Amino acid sequence: MLTPERIWTAALIVIGDEILSGRTQDKNVAQLASWLNVQGIRLVEVRVVGDDSDAIVEAVNALRARHDYLFTTGGIGPTHDDITVDAIARALDVGVEIDPQARAMLSGYYETRGGLTEARLRMARVPAGASLIENRMSGAPGIRHGNIFIMAGVPHITAGMLDSLTGTLEGGHPVLSAQIGCWVAESEIADLLAAVERAHEGCQIGSYPFFREGKTGANFVVRSTDAQALQGCIADLGAALERGGWPVFPGGI
């Protein structure tokens, strides 16, 4: 029996017409999810909304109350379609102000790049009461307001912002995972998977089929916050598959 533990949760709002039009393939969901796992925080919900103030306000207010942390990506650049800061300020019912530290950062960054224009100064605007998240990649910082973390849309800039937040957020035990693969149709072993999961409390088994080289296979991912339980579950799963006549590939196929 595993000790019940406090589970820390997060949500993400991906903001941008370019994701909903299919123009841009989002990469921030997977990137944030992986980073949160290491911090011991579970990403439990993502919403993608367009560059639409009402949609952002609704999503922010629904999710910030429900989770320990809320992240947003996108819409914090200098152009007219960058409305994230204004929308979040509206959701929080606070004003928007120029952050002096952000202004200084931008001023330094643009000193050799044509100077701090009015458009660029937009990137120093924050919801009143915010602090900044370091951006090691370009001039404009991310923004923290309470439990809300406002990040860039460009994935490598968000990566840098996450890097600067590493280790600063309270979390629980990280979710550990282990994977094995097998050339088997998941439908052949559905009962086996369910039985192994039932026998290992605190472990979840996910089944992810694929089709390669004209053959059907699946990878099985066991997740748990308990390293010993995880090892026991993946070992039992591997043994059960081998007994059934399906050779197992540790680490997945």
Add this chain to the structure above:
Amino acid sequence: MLTPERIWTAALIVIGDEILSGRTQDKNVAQLASWLNVQGIRLVEVRVVGDDSDAIVEAVNALRARHDYLFTTGGIGPTHDDITVDAIARALDVGVEIDPQARAMLSGYYETRGGLTEARLRMARVPAGASLIENRMSGAPGIRHGNIFIMAGVPHITAGMLDSLTGTLEGGHPVLSAQIGCWVAESEIADLLAAVERAHEGCQIGSYPFFREGKTGANFVVRSTDAQALQGCIADLGAALERGGWPVFPGGI
């Protein structure tokens, strides 16, 4: 002045722990978005939820009432973590039943693949009152119930299901788009972009910066349902950029 038109909207629920854990990079958002554009339907909201019945029920009931169409991807396979059909039946307050046509399809598909086991028969289960969506790739069909379209998680299977739905859903005018690129920091031309957008009713301009070969650039996407308005807007934008001394790359960089 453009004639106001009925805008058809859709939402998508991506279902699966593997997306929220960062293990799997979702590809169905971009795929569905592109397909919907061609049908004249706008994807206006996406939610990603885990393999969690309550989360699925809440998202289904929030979104099905709000949009013309609701799509889901993921969780319709044969294993214990495939709970989409049961959760949607719960959301609709209907029972789950074996669809005879789906059973026949699966029976045929598995005839030479080890037979229709109980686990495989799970894939013939539908919320009562549903019809089927053809799956040209593998045995298990997608499911339609009212305005809800229940699709596979594996992208190439979903692609086949979308293909079989092409032209069958009522939509409005497709959103057309045109793109130009420029080696310019978007912050230098933010005012220009806003002014061109204001001058072209019915057009939206999106600005998507990038960093390549050590240089800063941006692509600008104009979207409109009116082909003539779109052409006028992109031509004016290009001319304004050229006048400012920034050579334009038609089609984007």
